[in-house]
Amino acid sequence: MLHPILWLALFGLGMAGNFERILGGGSTPAGMISYDYLTFMCPGMIAATILFANLYGGFSVLFDKNWGILREIMASPMPRRDLIIGISLSSVTKSLIQTFIIIVFGIVLGVTFFSGENFGGVLISLIGMVLFVAVFSAAVLCVSLYVAFKTSSPEGYQGVTTVLSMPVFFASNALYPSAGLPPVLQEIALINPLTHLSNGLRYFSMGDHFSALGLEFIFSSTEILISFVYLLVFALVTFYFALRAVEQSVIT
Amino acid sequence: MSNSVILDVSNFSFAYGDVQAVKNVSFTVKRGEFFSFLGPNGAGKTTVINTLITLLPMQEGMVTVAGYDLRADRVKVRESIGIVFQQITLDKDMTVRETLDFHGDIYGMDRDNKLQRISELLALVELEEKADVLVNNLSGGMKRRLEIARGLMTRPQILFLDEPTIGLDPQTRQKTWEYLRMVNQEGTTIFMTTHYMDEADILSDSIALIDHGEIIKRGTPDELKSGLGKDIIYLETSDNNAASALIREIPGISGIQPCDGKLLICSGNDGAQVLPGIIRAADEQGIMVRSVSLKKPTMDDVFMHYTGTEIRD
Numbered sequence: 153m154l155h156p157i158l159w160l161a162l163f164g165l166g167m168a169g170n171f172e173r174i175l176g177g178g179s180t181p182a183g184m185i186s187y188d189y190l191t192f193m194c195p196g197m198i199a200a201t202i203l204f205a206n207l208y209g210g211f212s213v214l215f216d217k218n219w220g221i222l223r224e225i226m227a228s229p230m231p232r233r234d235l236i237i238g239i240s241l242s243s244v245t246k247s248l249i250q251t252f253i254i255i256v257f258g259i260v261l262g263v264t265f266f267s268g269e270n271f272g273g274v275l276i277s278l279i280g281m282v283l284f285v286a287v288f289s290a291a292v293l294c295v296s297l298y299v300a301f302k303t304s305s306p307e308g309y310q311g312v313t314t315v316l317s318m319p320v321f322f323a324s325n326a327l328y329p330s331a332g333l334p335p336v337l338q339e340i341a342l343i344n345p346l347t348h349l350s351n352g353l354r355y356f357s358m359g360d361h362f363s364a365l366g367l368e369f370i371f372s373s374t375e376i377l378i379s380f381v382y383l384l385v386f387a388l389v390t391f392y393f394a395l396r397a398v399e400q401s402v403i404t
Numbered sequence: 405m406s407n408s409v410i411l412d413v414s415n416f417s418f419a420y421g422d423v424q425a426v427k428n429v430s431f432t433v434k435r436g437e438f439f440s441f442l443g444p445n446g447a448g449k450t451t452v453i454n455t456l457i458t459l460l461p462m463q464e465g466m467v468t469v470a471g472y473d474l475r476a477d478r479v480k481v482r483e484s485i486g487i488v489f490q491q492i493t494l495d496k497d498m499t500v501r502e503t504l505d506f507h508g509d510i511y512g513m514d515r516d517n518k519l520q521r522i523s524e525l526l527a528l529v530e531l532e533e534k535a536d537v538l539v540n541n542l543s544g545g546m547k548r549r550l551e552i553a554r555g556l557m558t559r560p561q562i563l564f565l566d567e568p569t570i571g572l573d574p575q576t577r578q579k580t581w582e583y584l585r586m587v588n589q590e591g592t593t594i595f596m597t598t599h600y601m602d603e604a605d606i607l608s609d610s611i612a613l614i615d616h617g618e619i620i621k622r623g624t625p626d627e628l629k630s631g632l633g634k635d636i637i638y639l640e641t642s643d644n645n646a647a648s649a650l651i652r653e654i655p656g657i658s659g660i661q662p663c664d665g666k667l668l669i670c671s672g673n674d675g676a677q678v679l680p681g682i683i684r685a686a687d688e689q690g691i692m693v694r695s696v697s698l699k700k701p702t703m704d705d706v707f708m709h710y711t712g713t714e715i716r717d
Contacts, residue, residue: 221495224554227457229482230510403459 156201156254161261164190164197171365185267185362192364194258194265195353196326198285199346201254202247203320206289207313209243210296214309217300223403232398236297236391240290247289248282255357265357280356284380288349291387294394301397326350329367345386348379410435410562410593411456416465418451418617425451427617428465433562433595433610438588440604441597442703443614444711449597450490452614453566456595457487470561483511486560486592488551490567496540500531500550503539504557511558518557525553529583545576552583562593569603581607601703605629611703615711625703632701632709633658635675639667639682642692650685654678663708670701670709 171189216222225235259265266274296313303309323340324330330341341347355371362369411433418426426448433439441449454460456469458478467474470484494503501522508518526532529549534542542550548568555563568584569577584607588594598604604611605625613621613628621628641647644667648660656673671678675698686693699705 219491221493223459223489223493224487224507225510227459227482227487228507228510229479229512402461403454 156197156250157257160194160197160254160258164193165261167193185359187264187358187362187364189365190261191263191265191358193327194254194263195357196350198251198254198353199326199349200321201250202285202289203292203346204317205247205250206243206292207296207317209293210300211309213239213297214300214306217403226403232395236294236394236398239297240293243293244286244289247285251281251285277356281353284349284352284383287383287387288345291345291383291390294390297394298397301401320344320346324350329365331367345383348382352376352379408435410470411595412468414466416467418455418463425617429619431612431619431622433593435593436591438594438607438609440608440611441614442604442611444599447614448617449614450566453564453597457485457564458482484561486555486558486563488555488565488568490570492547492551494539494547494550497538499536499538501535503550504554507554507557513558521557525556529553545572545579548572548580549583556587560592562595563587565594565596567598568596569600601707605703613707613710620710628706629701629703632705633670633672635671636699636701636705637669637671637675637679638697639669639693640665640695641686642694646689647686647691650689651682654681654685668708
């Protein structure tokens with residue numbers, strides 16, 4: 153809970169100051185909203201928080217599998233499917249709470265979300281963000297469940313998730329626009345689910361047409377819909393693999 | 405006949421990779437019976453029980469639990485059984501009541517049934533006063549009782565217990581035995597694994613001795629003990645091999661075998677009358693008798709007799 157707030161406050165404010173200095177404010181094309189770096193980074197911070205929280209979310213399951221209550225559940229007639237859905241819903245709930253905390257804290261720090269929108273518009277935007285966060289967090293949680301059921305030691309689990317998290321985090325547009333990345337990383341960023349989550353969150357919190365860091369951002373609603381469907385498919389695929397891992401897992 | 409058999413295991417084998425943990429084991433448990441799987445650590449007890457409760461996949465053989473095929477009807481088997489695991493598998497952040505309630509939920513019990521069962525079981529294991537206490541704050545014995553109650557939530561036809569009194573103090577063990585006996589008397593079949601001789605002896609209607617993945621003897625506690633003869637003599641001499649050959653010839657000796665540097669002698673006749681003859685015979689051959697003890701056969705002796713070793717860790 154504290155982790156994303158510290159990131160936003162320390163890294164975000166620090167980077168924001170530097171970007172402003174380097175870019176000197178930049179020139180904003182007419183008729184376009186311009187955002188500072190802190191505002192640009194805030195949706196990325198939400199995305200990254202959801203990524204990390206859920207990637208490590210399987211850790212407790214690993215412990216329960218090896219030493220705890222999961223034995224009781226695995227020996228019960230409850231379908232394995234329900235087990236994954238239950239853990240996912242719990243994790244989605246936590247992710248949504250984190251999202252709201254970051255939004256509120258971000259606004260306190262000076263993030264200018266939802267500018268020029270009335271109450272109804274803000275509500276629709278929030279619903280959009282909730283949908284994106286929910287699907288993405290469930291998907292990443294399934295990845296961590298898969299790892300938890302395929303590995304037997306905490307060390308192995310941590311090794312795998314740490315290695316996974318780095319490229320997903322940095323080869324995306326969460327912290328910076330992917331346009332500045334080397335071409336190979338740009339390609340990766342394009343298929344990176346985290347990029348699609350960040351895009352969705354920026355679309356809903358910052359609008360479909362804005363400038364930030366001297367770059368112009370235009371999102372069409374079709375693009376955002378495609379991103380959402382992409383995340384949905386990603387979630388279904390990871391759910392399938394998590395389910396298979398649970399069904400094949402042997403508890404000794 | 406088949407109706408009275410609740411657990412039917414035939415030619416069951418299990419291997420972890422190249423390691424054959426259970427070899428071609430067959431046995432049946434009758435409805436209402438208190439059945440114990442007795443053996444040293446590493447004998448294959450937990451492998452058998454974990455397969456029966458569906459945590460391990462079914463490998464070789466045929467098993468039916470409560471009439472359901474363990475390979476094909478795994479969900480039906482799960483619905484029919486109750487389990488008390490070897491390690492404590494409780495969520496320490498739940499209360500006693502929540503633990504039972506949650507268990508009812510994952511087994512799909514309806515609310516009224518659940519509430520009724522919870523109050524019955526809290527009374528049975530005498531945890532009514534602890535109903536709203538966190539599991540974290542229970543003693544080891546209370547946790548075990550709660551686990552037994554949990555295993556009985558769904559009124560299972562058969563309750564599986566894996567080393568139920570491991571790590572408990574003597575008083576708590578006694579108390580746990582009382583609950584188990586009560587549960588069994590109320591009609592629940594019990595399948596228990598243990599490496600405690602006294603536990604198996606006191607509780608069981610029927611015992612299967614298991615070692616190195618094989619059942620080496622099966623019977624009631626009395627059958628197993630009287631199978632050794634009327635009395636047991638432990639004899640330590642200066643030359644156990646020579647003494648062994650000598651004693652074998654004495655009438656009334658039904659068996660003799662080396663055991664932990666001593667000789668375990670099974671006597672079909674009254675041991676007190678046989679013993680002087682043994683010592684005299686040894687004396688005549690110049691074999692010195694260092695120590696001798698005479699006693700009624702216990703499960704420990706049964707175990708020593710069939711495995712030739714003390715219980716190992």
